[in-house]
Amino acid sequence: MKAHTKILVLHLKERYGFRNLTEEVQRAVDESGVKEGMVLVNPMHITASVFINDDESGLHRDFLRWLEELAPHMPGLAYDHHRTGEDNADAHLKRQIMGREVVVAITAGRLHLGTWEQIFYGEFDGQRDKRVLIKVMGM
Amino acid sequence: MKAHTKILVLHLKERYGFRNLTEEVQRAVDESGVKEGMVLVNPMHITASVFINDDESGLHRDFLRWLEELAPHMPGLAYDHHRTGEDNADAHLKRQIMGREVVVAITAGRLHLGTWEQIFYGEFDGQRDKRVLIKVMGM
Amino acid sequence: MKAHTKILVLHLKERYGFRNLTEEVQRAVDESGVKEGMVLVNPMHITASVFINDDESGLHRDFLRWLEELAPHMPGLAYDHHRTGEDNADAHLKRQIMGREVVVAITAGRLHLGTWEQIFYGEFDGQRDKRVLIKVMGM
DSSP states (O other): OOEEEEEEEESSSSSSSSEEEEEHHHHHHHTTTTTTEEEEEESTTTTEEEEOOOOOOOHHHHHHHHHHHSSSSOSSTTTTGGGOOOOOOHHHHHHHHOOEEEEEETTTTEOOTTTTHHHHESSSSSSEEEEEEEEEOOO | OOOEEEEEEEEEEESSSSEEOOOHHHHHHHHHOOOHHHHHHEEESSSEEEEEEEOHHHHHHEEEEHHHSSSOOOTTTTSGGGTEEEEEEEHHHHHHHHHEEEEEEETTTEEEEOOOOEEEEEEOOOEEEEEEEEEEEEE | OEEEEEEEEOOOOSEEEEEEOHHHHHHHHHHTOOOOOEEEEEEESTEEEEEEEOOOOOHHHHHHHHHHHSSOOOOOOOOOOOOGGGOOOHHHHHHHHSSSOOEEEEEEEEEEOOOOOOEEEESSSSSSSSEEEEEEEOO
16 A cells, blocks of 8 residues: 655635646656555645636636625625634635545546546635645555 | 446436435445445536435435526526536536535445435436446455 | 544534534544544534534634525425425535535544644534544555
């Protein structure tokens, strides 16, 4: 059995946005030497997501508009969380809809993804350094 | 350590619907010979989900009605994604609410599920062949 | 390769609420002897979630208020699921938004979590015994 750990650092200039991580996750799998197994990818932050969906900019705009409808950014005291001085409760909620993590199969040394499956980092409270953990496990 | 990969092909005649995959996932675990470990189950498509919930047809109707309220099917240009010629942005959104994948524990060669936990495929853009990946890993 | 299985029993007096499981999950990792690997944590029930977010009581109130807006508790026949005699369809829906399970990396024998990441049990139909499954796998 083999295990490999890698941490990516991202810094989005926007408050909200998406980055395609697929190539970097494949690189971590390559480094691990794992041919059969699984890889876990998750942000180490609670206002961000790692998810799998389409690499299509129109859809990404749809995601952000939709998330804003379901969990609007409201910097005042409409959210109890803001009594702590924070203004990002919406980011904690948006991340629950998009999910925290993905687990992807590794087969013959490659991420076993469907044709259109791409791994994304979803940022909902950016403009600062954020870390993404990649954990590869297998044989 | 052992690993086993299996791909199911599904074709739902409806645009939206659910299929119980629990028995087929247990069969893949049986084939793998894994007694202790985990199994990952995910669609290889970005307009479908694999999730765990109740095998109750009334609840399934509630799910579909609720998803339609939260992320309505709107074939026009209300979604930017449709500028690509697609009409299924709602399916990409619905799949984020229901989730992409499940990871289930394997104990003594059996899926370690609670009494009412059943593994479902959730289709949000059907009427075509879709694949589901099952990856078993353990010892 | 090593695997370890542990089941926690929780009983919340409230219908809706959250409990921090992080220490108990670390304890299961300690018992397993696993230094590198992954741990899966999931409720064995379909009206509850295990998720990772902030240990902040204001945010938890925000979560419950928000989930009630998105998937309201309606004990009558507004939900088809209630034709079975149940009154908890909202709990099945809320759990889909918050997710079923988390998978957490184990590095050097410790849960590999970011500074603010805490593992929570989310109850949406409490006042009875519920089980949470912890499955540790690695080397």
